[in-house]
Amino acid sequence: MTNVIVKTDEAKCAGCNKCIFECPVNANVAKIVNDKNKISVEPEKCIHCGRCIKICDHGARDYTDDTEEFFLRLSQGEKISVLVAPAIRSSFDDYKRLLGFLKQAGANLVFDVSFGADICTWAYLKAVKEQNLKSIIAQPCPVIVDYIQKYRPELIPNLAPIQSPAMCSAIYLKDYMGIDDRLAFISPCIGKKSEFEDPNTKDYISFNVTVGKLKDYIQSKGIRLSSCPSVEFDQCRANLGFTF
Ligand code: SF4
Ligand code: SF4
Structure with a gap:
């Protein structure tokens, strides 16, 4: 559907x-x-x-996104960890207090997707070399992927055979680190929901929490981030992926 x-x-x-x-x-x-x-x-x-x-x-x-549903499930005690897009650094004055707020709200672990961007870069370099790829269309952006799937299907073979940084992070956490929490992703992108509900990757990331709706939620609840503790990301430190 x-x-x-x-x-x-x-x-x-x-x-x-x-x-x-x-x-x-x-x-x-x-x-x-x-x-x-x-x-x-x-x-x-x-x-x-x-x-x-x-x-x-x-x-x-x-x-619409999943912000309300995400906080509802947290309040009900559901075990949810959070992936955060590297762009969070420019979306909030002090993103570490946002992480503190998420932990206070019940989030289990909070990961920087920058490490997924590092995995993504590694996978691109590997694929280009091993598959001798000459021309590929990168697919971190679900809008580009949607456009190709709906309007330029002849380009589907040119899409990179590599997931987005968010999905690389989720696959690594679930398949290699054994994390069985449901995952939420905080990002600026409204289109991520279509990526997360793709039959190929469904169930890796359950909630698309956009920065815009997250800010609306924080404001509507009268939450002052400046009063929240400053918290670091959990393990999986990144290299240059934070520049994504
Ligand atoms: S831009 Fe479209 S949705 Fe907005 S008021 Fe005009 S017709 Fe309506
Ligand atoms: S978001 Fe609006 S402008 Fe963009 S494709 Fe959909 S209807 Fe068109």
Whole structure:
């Protein structure tokens, strides 16, 4: 079943058609609701690029992720560890206090995906050398992968035979370190949900927690990160992967 990630709030939609013009893949459809023009997303065509959310002047476009579900499950005592994208360093003033907040909220282990980026780089170098690859399309970005799968299937053979840094991290933790916690991933990307629910990798990462919704959650709960303890990442220290 197709993920419904990007949605229209019909009450706010002014029917201006801007999203239709801005969408790179023509994934919007017009319909008349109570004599008014409303534009909705066609999930099976959407590649989750987020463009329409950014350009809608009426706040009528939004996306869903797993932030609420993640915190609900933590509050119920579910054993969940967290993977954090390297970009967290620029998303929060003091990301170590965010880690402290996550631990206080019940997260078990908190890992820096930078080590997965190191694995990813190693795997690319290995694949290029051993498989003599001349031209490949890197696939850390699920929007690019979605685009190719939906609109340029002839390029699928050119996709790199290597998972994203997040998925490399999850596979390493679960298959090589024996961690059986459910995993959440904190990242800036709304499209990661489609990657995590791909039949090839389903069940490695259970929650896509976007930075945007995480900040909304923290604000809505009145949480002051400056009051949270400063905490380091758990083991799996990285090399240059933090630059991803
Ligand atoms: S840009 Fe926003 S307000 Fe305009 S049609 Fe699209 S969803 Fe509606
Ligand atoms: S998220 Fe991107 S692909 Fe999806 S409807 Fe909006 S602009 Fe189009």
